[in-house]
Amino acid sequence: MGSHSPKEDVGKHSIKQAPKSGNTAFKLVLAAVAMFGFGFALVPLYDVFCEITGINGKITGPVERVEHWVDTSRTIKVQFITTNNAGMPWEFDALQEQVKVHPGAWTQAEFWALNPTKEDMVGQAVPSVSPSEATEYVQKTECFCFSQQSLKAGEGRNMPLIFSIDPRLPPHIRTITMSYTIFDAGAFAE
Amino acid sequence: MTTATAHHDDHGHHGPAKGIMRWVLTTNHKDIGSMYLWFSFTMLFIGGAMALIIRSELFQPGMQLIEPEFFNQMTTMHGLIMVFGVVMPAFVGLANWMVPLMVGAPDMALPRMNNWSFWILPFAFGMLLLTLFTEAGAPNFGWTFYAPLSTTYAPSSVTFFIFGVHMMGISSIMGAINIVVTILNLRAPGMTLMKMPLFVWTWLITAYLLIAVMPVLAGVVTMMLMDIHFGTSFFDAAGGGDPVLFQHVFWFFGHPEVYIMILPAFGIVSQIIPTFARKPLFGYASMVYATSSIAFLSFIVWAHHMFTVGLPLETELFFMYATMLIAIPTGVKVFNWVSTMFRGSMTFETPMLFALAFVVLFTIGGFSGLMLAIAPADFQYHDTYFVVAHFHYVLVPGALFGIIAGVYYWLPKWTGNYYDEKLGKFHFWMSFIGVNVTFFPMHFIGLAGMPRRIPDYALQFADFNAIATVGAFIFGFSQLVLLYVVIKSIRGGEKATDEVWEGAEGLEWTIPSPAPYHTFAEPPHVK
Amino acid sequence: MFSRTWQRLSSVVLGLFLSPAIMADWELNMPQGVTDISQSIYDLHMLIFWICVWIGVVVFGVMFYSIFAHRKSKGAKASQFHESLGLELLWTALPTAILIAMAVPATTTLIKMYDTTDAQVDIKITGHQWKWQYDYLGEDVGFFSNLTTSQDEIYDRTAKGDNYLLEVDKHVVVPTGQKIRFLITSNDVIHAWWVPEIAVKKDAIPGYINESWALIPEGKEGLYRGQCAELCGVDHGFMPIVLEAVTEDQYQIWLDDQRAAAEAQAAAALGDFSHEQLMVKGAEVYARSCAACHGAEGEGMGSVFPALAGSAIATGDMAEHIDIVLNGKQGTAMQAFAAQLGEVDLAAVITYERNAWGNDAGDTVTPKMIIDAKQ
Structure with a gap:
């Protein structure tokens, strides 16, 4: 490497500009680093966005139990559906397919889970509401989906859900579907 | 070493070093520009070969040549290579060559970083390509790598993919920083921003887009890496994550990325059309404003890629309206190009032919883009061959024709020799026919209901698929003509004048052809 | 190896000549469909399509006129105009108006598509x-x-x-x-x-x-x-x-x-099946539910989907084999089939896997064993 390389030669030209160029470059690097951070900031921002719009039916909870006025003038059909994610061998069912409720009334629903395997397992139910517009009106004081559920090998259990539909629910919504998908949460066990 | 440097510094101008180390150690913007262009050209043939494998399998219904798993690897690698390995490096290469010449700078502002940002690329793509030979195979989840297919369900090569993306991201960011710094700080006296050639303008805006979104891409693959190896759950619902979040973050990067791949081509075409129409560019200022508004809008339209994921109505409407807005500045650009030609004095050398094809075919891609923006209709178009036709129209006769036009336009300045005009025209017509025969039928099969990314299809799609495959081979093999033309021009040919083209304006045409190794050591004065 | 490549190549070449015969009815456009919504979408699609066509005709018309008339070879002299605020405003305002006109029906249709109330x-x-x-x-x-x-x-x-x-x-x-x-x-x-x-x-x-x-x-x-x-x-x-x-x-x-x-299927599961009956049925079930991943001859596929022919599970402990088919295998692509297939189908396909392609477990899995395993 005894031979010269042309870079020194060019370096001479740019050295004149160096302070200013270095300054601009530094700011741009900062901008790039900030945008990398912004990518991660999108995660909490997205959660906020979801809460506002009800996108994907994400429900935050639990809420304090508040006694609303009960709107007996209308009845909402609430359907419960359950899904097992791939690789989740539990039996997982809603014990009632649907209930009819008046907005404002507190209702309890029961779900059943059974671990048929020979190993202890941890499951996490992920809730989702359809139509997503209804999400913000579904209030839960208790839900098995708020935390991970542990079942020993062969163990089965009833799991409660206590919810109410906010009476401010827009009048065109007459059916709400509450979906729960059970995932194997062994990798995320708390 | 120090003495050698001191010694050589006494010389004013001298040529490049000899041997391979010239290329490894070079900090000369022309050398690096050439390397970027050759790298991109090489990747074009690799990614193109993959495209031909895909088209061969799709020539007729049934699986004949490859297995579905390998087909998915091919579509994924084809997309990644064409986006990150061909179009982006080619634009950076053109910027390296031409931006200093156009603004009257002696070199790029940060020459050593320039060297690094190029030399990262062969390693990034080498790593990506080597995954093809691993037992698990190459990434197979599409170039959009949606979670959880790319996380929980990914082949083990995904980790190499992630590092590859990190490396090309760092390369792009460094390249972009260099371009911004060069444009902002090294312009010749008198070269005000609003006197800059449009290629410089579009690249300046592109570079800002790159600095804004490549780190977001780096963020999203880092989240994937953490999900796969470190037990986080950004995208895994089992741990409280959300696969749809992936798409939001990805497309926050992805949509500006789409414009990163087209804005410099706008710039190139805006240089070429005035030259061959012998008439100043119509609406220079509005071109600058249109480009800036396109860049701004690109940040608020990302969810139009996600119309079917179940967004709330209001969100869907917002993104539909915002997307439709993009048609306005884009339209302004097309109208300006046409007005530039109007009452000009036109000749039709190869660069102009490619530029004209660009205007027509890119606009067709823009039209299908406008159709895709209509959210209700997008429910039918989404993830079909109509989308494939759309983005290939904006990327092949759009971005790629823009690059090829630029190569023909500047080749005499680079090599000092005119290229073979007859072969250039032959290359143009073969490419033009090939590109339309390949991609136009895809509109039909998409509308008729063929989903994208499938290795085999129902019988009613067979005719147009067969035609598209024939077109793909015509287009693919035509590019060998370009290779031949470039090599021929390097080795000799009619000597080019300094001005090269009769109607050409700008600093790059004031220096000798071929451009000396060092130019503008003394900055020129721009009136 | 060579003969196989040759076979494939010749089938491709043959296909070139055969393909027009295969496809009689191909479509060029989006289907109008059978619902109100699909019709509205089709109308939107055609509306925006014709708008694009007409803009294209005008813009490319001007362009091709220039290419034809304003060429140097015809002695055209370039004029030097390069700005016109009026024109710029016109071609910003006109597309804006068209887009607004387009957005109205699109919005109406989208609102209809989102109205899922009162489904039966x-x-x-x-x-x-x-x-x-x-x-x-x-x-x-x-x-x-x-x-x-x-x-x-x-x-x-x-x-x-x-x-x-x-x-x-x-x-x-x-x-x-x-x-x-x-x-x-x-x-x-x-x-x-x-x-x-x-x-x-x-x-x-x-x-x-x-x-x-x-x-x-x-x-x-x-x-x-x-x-x-x-x-x-x-x-x-x-x-x-x-x-x-x-x-x-x-x-x-x-x-x-x-x-x-x-109900009939549940009742049938309590009946008796011969080994041969189960093997015949098992072959059908296998082709439908298993062959896509494990291969038509149990040869497996790539590194993700293991071969069943000669596998330790398919020739080894029956209870373990049943468990994997019923409950899947965590951390792999193997799904749980307990809910996907009936007891008879499950018994048949497991019996088949244990005794086909040279596997010689020699035993028979009965539907009753599946019912027991599910308990």
Whole structure:
């Protein structure tokens, strides 16, 4: 490497500009680093966005139990559906397919889970509401989906859900579907 | 070493070093520009070969040549290579060559970083390509790598993919920083921003887009890496994550990325059309404003890629309206190009032919883009061959024709020799026919209901698929003509004048052809 | 090796000459479909299409006129104008007006598409790698729907049927004249459920429920075919949808039949089956539910899907084999089939796997053993 390389030669030209160029470059690097951070900031921002719009039916909870006025003038059909994610061998069912409720009334629903395997397992139910517009009106004081559920090998259990539909629910919504998908949460066990 | 440097510094101008180390150690913007262009050209043939494998399998219904798993690897690698390995490096290469010449700078502002940002690329793509030979195979989840297919369900090569993306991201960011710094700080006296050639303008805006979104891409693959190896759950619902979040973050990067791949081509075409129409560019200022508004809008339209994921109505409407807005500045650009030609004095050398094809075919891609923006209709178009036709129209006769036009336009300045005009025209017509025969039928099969990314299809799609495959081979093999033309021009040919083209304006045409190794050591004065 | 390549090449060349004969009816445009929504979407599509065509005609018209008339070879002298505020304003304002005119019907249609209220039939659709599962809410009817196109057709060993790659073993049956709501989710990766004729396309996302709806008018009974529209892995191209629209009466009869069939199947599981009976049935079930991953001859595929021929599980402990088929294997692509297949099918396919392709476990798995294992 005894031979010269042309870079020194060019370096001479740019050295004149160096302070200013270095300054601009530094700011741009900062901008790039900030945008990398912004990518991660999108995660909490997205959660906020979801809460506002009800996108994907994400429900935050639990809420304090508040006694609303009960709107007996209308009845909402609430359907419960359950899904097992791939690789989740539990039996997982809603014990009632649907209930009819008046907005404002507190209702309890029961779900059943059974671990048929020979190993202890941890499951996490992920809730989702359809139509997503209804999400913000579904209030839960208790839900098995708020935390991970542990079942020993062969163990089965009833799991409660206590919810109410906010009476401010827009009048065109007459059916709400509450979906729960059970995932194997062994990798995320708390 | 120090003495050698001191010694050589006494010389004013001298040529490049000899041997391979010239290329490894070079900090000369022309050398690096050439390397970027050759790298991109090489990747074009690799990614193109993959495209031909895909088209061969799709020539007729049934699986004949490859297995579905390998087909998915091919579509994924084809997309990644064409986006990150061909179009982006080619634009950076053109910027390296031409931006200093156009603004009257002696070199790029940060020459050593320039060297690094190029030399990262062969390693990034080498790593990506080597995954093809691993037992698990190459990434197979599409170039959009949606979670959880790319996380929980990914082949083990995904980790190499992630590092590859990190490396090309760092390369792009460094390249972009260099371009911004060069444009902002090294312009010749008198070269005000609003006197800059449009290629410089579009690249300046592109570079800002790159600095804004490549780190977001780096963020999203880092989240994937953490999900796969470190037990986080950004995208895994089992741990409280959300696969749809992936798409939001990805497309926050992805949509500006789409414009990163087209804005410099706008710039190139805006240089070429005035030259061959012998008439100043119509609406220079509005071109600058249109480009800036396109860049701004690109940040608020990302969810139009996600119309079917179940967004709330209001969100869907917002993104539909915002997307439709993009048609306005884009339209302004097309109208300006046409007005530039109007009452000009036109000749039709190869660069102009490619530029004209660009205007027509890119606009067709823009039209299908406008159709895709209509959210209700997008429910039918989404993830079909109509989308494939759309983005290939904006990327092949759009971005790629823009690059090829630029190569023909500047080749005499680079090599000092005119290229073979007859072969250039032959290359143009073969490419033009090939590109339309390949991609136009895809509109039909998409509308008729063929989903994208499938290795085999129902019988009613067979005719147009067969035609598209024939077109793909015509287009693919035509590019060998370009290779031949470039090599021929390097080795000799009619000597080019300094001005090269009769109607050409700008600093790059004031220096000798071929451009000396060092130019503008003394900055020129721009009136 | 060479002969195989040669075979493939010659089939490609032959295909070049044969292909026009195969395809009689190809389509150029989006289907108008059978629902109001699909018709509205088609109208929007055509409207925006013609707007684009007319803009194209005008713009390219000017351009080609210039190319023709203002060329140097014809002695054209370049004028030097390069600005016109009036023109710039005109071609900003005009497209804006067109876009607003376009946005109005698009918005109306989108609002209609989002109105899922008051559906009479609710069908839950679950995407799996690589099949669809349908559950009729409140009807106690549910099933999986698998591709029936054979591997022989796909690999060109026999002629392809008319509905090549668009045929399934169980259609999703819906009544006409009723509003049907689709609740779409996924069991693994993201899929998308798409039937062009009713203009329903919605992503199926694990953990989340999406909804869409269709009302197929009376008189539009028939079969409507669709496909998965989101890349979901190796067999993404092999999980079609067949929607069968029938009259309300036929729909009720079909529901009853489904329930009766389920009962009959449960009862049959208590009966006796010979080894030979199970082997025959097992071969059918295997071809439909297992061959796509484990290979037609149990040879496996790539590094993800292990061979069953000669495998330690398929020739080893029977209880372990049953457990894997019923409950899947965590951390691998092996799914749980307990809910997907009936007891008889499960017993048959496990028996088949243990005794086909040179596997010589020599034992028989009976439906009763499956019932016990499920307890």
